[in-house]
Amino acid sequence: MIKKLTLLxxxxxxxGIISADIYISGFNQADFIHRTAEDxxxxxxxxxxxVIVDYNNLSFGITxxxxxxxxxDDAPLAELRSxxxxxxxxxxxxxxxxxxxxxxxxxxxxxxxxxxTFRAYEDEDVDHDNxxxxxxxxxxxxxxxxxxxxxxxxxxxxxDNNDSFAGAEFSMSHDYLTWGGSALQIREMVTxxxxxxxxxxxxxxxxxFDFMDIYGEYAYSELETTEMTYGHGIYANSNIYLGDFxxxxxxxxxxxxxxxxxxLPTLNxxxxxxxxxxxxxxxxxxxxxxxxxxxxxxxLFTSYAEAWSSDYNYRLANGxxxxxxxxxxxxxxxxxxxxxxxxxxxxHWSKEVTPTASIDIPLDNSFSIYLKGDYTMIxxxxxxxxxxxxxxxxxxxxxxxxxxxxxxxxxxxxxxxxSLSDAEFWFGTTFKTEIxxxxxxxxxxxxxxxxxxxxxxxxxxxxxxxGIKVEITTKF
Amino acid sequence: xxxxxxIIIGLMLLLTFSLMAEKKFTDFxxxxxxxxSFQLKDFTGKSLIVVDFWASYCDPCKKAxxxxxxxxxxxxxxxxxxxxxxxxxxxxxxxAYIKSHKYTFTTLYDSDAKVADKMRVTEIPYTFxxxxxxxxxxxxxxxxxxxxxxxxxxxxxxxxxxxQEEVKE
Numbered sequence: 001m002i003k004k005l006t007l008l009x010x011x012x013x014x015x016g017i018i019s020a021d022i023y024i025s026g027f028n029q030a031d032f033i034h035r036t037a038e039d040x041x042x043x044x045x046x047x048x049x050x051v052i053v054d055y056n057n058l059s060f061g062i063t064x065x066x067x068x069x070x071x072x073d074d075a076p077l078a079e080l081r082s083x084x085x086x087x088x089x090x091x092x093x094x095x096x097x098x099x100x101x102x103x104x105x106x107x108x109x110x111x112x113x114x115x116x117t118f119r120a121y122e123d124e125d126v127d128h129d130n131x132x133x134x135x136x137x138x139x140x141x142x143x144x145x146x147x148x149x150x151x152x153x154x155x156x157x158x159x160d161n162n163d164s165f166a167g168a169e170f171s172m173s174h175d176y177l178t179w180g181g182s183a184l185q186i187r188e189m190v191t192x193x194x195x196x197x198x199x200x201x202x203x204x205x206x207x208x209f210d211f212m213d214i215y216g217e218y219a220y221s222e223l224e225t226t227e228m229t230y231g232h233g234i235y236a237n238s239n240i241y242l243g244d245f246x247x248x249x250x251x252x253x254x255x256x257x258x259x260x261x262x263x264l265p266t267l268n269x270x271x272x273x274x275x276x277x278x279x280x281x282x283x284x285x286x287x288x289x290x291x292x293x294x295x296x297x298x299x300l301f302t303s304y305a306e307a308w309s310s311d312y313n314y315r316l317a318n319g320x321x322x323x324x325x326x327x328x329x330x331x332x333x334x335x336x337x338x339x340x341x342x343x344x345x346x347x348h349w350s351k352e353v354t355p356t357a358s359i360d361i362p363l364d365n366s367f368s369i370y371l372k373g374d375y376t377m378i379x380x381x382x383x384x385x386x387x388x389x390x391x392x393x394x395x396x397x398x399x400x401x402x403x404x405x406x407x408x409x410x411x412x413x414x415x416x417x418x419s420l421s422d423a424e425f426w427f428g429t430t431f432k433t434e435i436x437x438x439x440x441x442x443x444x445x446x447x448x449x450x451x452x453x454x455x456x457x458x459x460x461x462x463x464x465x466x467g468i469k470v471e472i473t474t475k476f
Numbered sequence: 477x478x479x480x481x482x483i484i485i486g487l488m489l490l491l492t493f494s495l496m497a498e499k500k501f502t503d504f505x506x507x508x509x510x511x512x513s514f515q516l517k518d519f520t521g522k523s524l525i526v527v528d529f530w531a532s533y534c535d536p537c538k539k540a541x542x543x544x545x546x547x548x549x550x551x552x553x554x555x556x557x558x559x560x561x562x563x564x565x566x567x568x569x570x571x572a573y574i575k576s577h578k579y580t581f582t583t584l585y586d587s588d589a590k591v592a593d594k595m596r597v598t599e600i601p602y603t604f605x606x607x608x609x610x611x612x613x614x615x616x617x618x619x620x621x622x623x624x625x626x627x628x629x630x631x632x633x634x635x636x637x638x639x640q641e642e643v644k645e
Contacts, residue, residue, distance in 0.1 A: 023500050027596045052594060054502070061594070097505060099515075109588050115564030121588065140513060173511035208510060213575070215568060239572040246576035248569075265565040292576055331539070360539075360621075368621035400620050440617075454535060456619070475596050 026051040035467040044071040063091040102138040112169045112182045117202045119263035125461035146170040155189040163188045178206045196225045212240045231256030248290040257281040268305035268318040298325045331360040347384030370398040405432045405456035442471040499612040504591045506584035509571045523553040525606040532570040536619035537601040543624035548581040556581035
């Protein structure tokens, strides 16, 4: 008995000492989804558990997801059964982070520079996941930094097979400039028996002074399939700071620079692509200019962008102007956006004009109201058909009281104002509160159109949805 | 059998001790706009550290930044770090935004959201208050009208709890 107690005592002491350096943290997110669409299974349950164990410079993390069944917008009803439990390891990694050396093995979310040549990431909101499973090492000495990555990711057309990636990047920083370069090789499955090899080499230069900064990046690509295809990418930006004014200019040009493991800049305020059906980076050029005036009296921001393909078949124009003024504690904002796109050969053209007004009214320290109104006028033509005109008005009201926040968002689509009674409506309510320390509750009920929404003081991208979503997140 | 029991008891004790430990902010390594790397330990010169996550597309975040700047300028005991989580292709816009507003706090860029993911920041703005050893004293979703006052109260509470807290040089 004494032996056992002594053993237990020493065990508690030694584990207590070891655990002083071990930190276990994580989260659990439980989602209940009730979808009201007719061709839906209605009820779904998801649970995501993430655990991170840190011990000095070492870190181990896992994220485990369980679905009952997995919620997918476009899953055929015949294949969905409420008892189908599925699970997956969404993330597993082991890292070592020293002062000069870093190592990581497992799931990698990484990018080189601005992401123009390489970016592997997951975005659940838009169902994007091209993260790599592999290994990465980084090294830093004084102003020199480098990292090298090798990994594989599922082929987008044939997810049972992998594409492979190997790449390295370096950068040097000085007092007024940084410069660097990268090289990468991608082996991508083209058909069941055939792979293509792509090599990309890039260099970048960044100059920064008090009154201005300049950034330029050039990349050259060689794609070997049955024949060699050469491509290139250029991205440049300069900002000039003149007192209350900031002038910004951006330029891009991409030719045969379309592959799955990069993320090219859109260069327009709407952050939209040149064409929804043409591969991004295949053939496009564009420029954007912005002026910001930030004064204690008011703020003004204006942006204009154009993009085009080399034969001018595809064209895009986007203008935006916004002014905001603080009146007492209230913040008033008014903006106007014009967005136009054309695919001349396909006979597609669309124009959207959106005036917006919003006001943020903090009534006292614990209670505030936010009101926003949009009125989008759309004209569009498809396949050379006659032009269709319609409107998409939006009204948003947010109330925040202490730890409670509730938002009402109403969107509609109608031929014009007089036919609003026949319009299609999206009405959704979002409620958010803290139910315990480190535990939050998010509730959505209604119908949402999708897109980027800022509600209850936070912003995120949402997918089209109709029904009820309850989300309880606990951090530990 | 005995060995199994010992291992299970050991693991449970380890888990209990670890969960009982104070929660720490991850020891990140991030770059500023000039490509210089910073770690959390570079900011332990003051009693308290405020870490604020933001992005250039987030209006509530941008509304909170002047309060962060004021906090950084007026409170000698507090170091403010703004961590930007814009994706890599929007990073240049975020840099220009910070420079044009002449904010005095340190801005670091977490373009691959490694720190945000590890700290489970799922919505922004989100703010952490740390002591100078990186322990998390308070964290909250900071997009509400009174958020800067809530943070100021937590800072006052932390300073009052440790009035003699030695400031590391």
